[in-house]
Amino acid sequence: MLDIKYILANKAEYADVLKNRHHDFNLDVLVGLDERRRKIIGETEDLKAKRNEGSRKIGSAKNNPGLDVNALKAEIKAMGDKIKSLDAELAEVETELHTHLMTLPNKLSETTPIGNDENDNPVVRKWGKPKKFDFEPKPHWDIAEALGIMDFEKGVMLAQSRFTVLKGLGARMERALVNFMLDMHTKKHGYLEVEPPFMVRSAILEGTGQLPKFAEDLYKLQNDDLWLIPTAEVPLTNLNRETILEEKDLPLYYTAYTPCFRREAGSAGRDVRGLMRQHQFDKVEMVKICTPETSYDELEKLTNNAGEVLEALDLPYRVVNLCSGDIGFGSCKTYDLEVWLPSQNKYREISSCSNCEDFQARRMNLRYRPADGGKIRFAHTLNGSGIAVGRTLIAIIENYQNEDGSITIPKALVPYMDGLERINIR
């Protein structure tokens, strides 16, 4: 959520942001609502001041019983009725204003490029070289099914399409990757490991921006105000909601392994085969809470932390800077990490690292007290995949495939696989 004061004071600038994000909205609606709001506040506060004064008078009249306060009581009672109706009107206006503000996207960083779609995302850097195969590299679903480590039909049988069963060394490698990533972030990068709830209530999802706008992408429980988390970003970022942190305690680094649940509404027909786009997938997530001064440095570090996972696994990848037409609702700047997939002959998203500045902090009232004694300010929040586990499994299977259908285990992962160096056809 943005500050209404910011929007009104920078209307033209923010109107451009909306245009570049392809978000159609007339900001004059907000101008009118804010004017109404302030007018009502003026009237109601005036009346309340008078009421308080009158009530005090009646209170002090206790000491002098001769005074008749009945007329005054009636007068104040009438005032009270007027206040009640004004307050109801105010609540209506504020709800409407709030509804608009909650559905308006974040502003953009100056370093976020203007563009239409993913084709306009500039490549920031590349790491590693795609391996040349002297045979036709297969897609991961062929390799994994032949090895008996993934069962797509069983996933459909138990749930529906876009669910998969991992078996044997497939399930084992998934677990190994989780441990490998968590170890790196906790031991090397200084993140605090967290195991959050996998279900959260509506207000929590409003805090990070998934609600109220994107309910159709989420799984909701039938009998409770609880939703399955689409990413650990949601519980981790909300961990300090409605509190005032001390600057000396910042930045905070959190990491968590969680399953993620997404309905993938609107993705019909895309990545229908394999493990690429699932309704349930594992992810190790990183979240940072820091001051405005440091958030863009922290974004660079966060992105590097994600990149290091791929480098340790020796998987070629590139970093792209998402343009205004492709960037997410709550983010000012996002780097996507894209891993090389030989079977598709292209780079595919495996991590997304974003600086949300104070957009989420404002929604969840997450603030900090500056060390110099200045005014309390909203913190900045960042999140990034560190990284998507299922897609890492895909990348390993495809990049480390051998002509005989076996898979070599990346060196860094061998200790996590009890020394196993290769998964062979049985």
Place this chain on the structure above:
RNA sequence: GGAGACGUGGCCGAGUGGUCGAAGGCGGUUGACUCGAAAUCAACUGAGCGGCUUGCCGCUCCUAGAGUUCGAAUCUCUACGUCUCCGCCA
């Protein structure tokens, strides 16, 4: 799930209808004392919103929501949470 108790500021804790944003304490900041520290003493120490003459004035907030009243931290109802006992259970 059943019965009971309770939810007050960063923390502890007083307050059962009238200047209560809330005593007292702890913590914190600043100053005095000190070579320095500790101890001691003194002062200060919540947030949000609105107005204008930018320093002040006003409004709101004692878990949340609704109600009673001229007036609610205080009374009533509901929700949520915490604790204790019982039942059940991984």
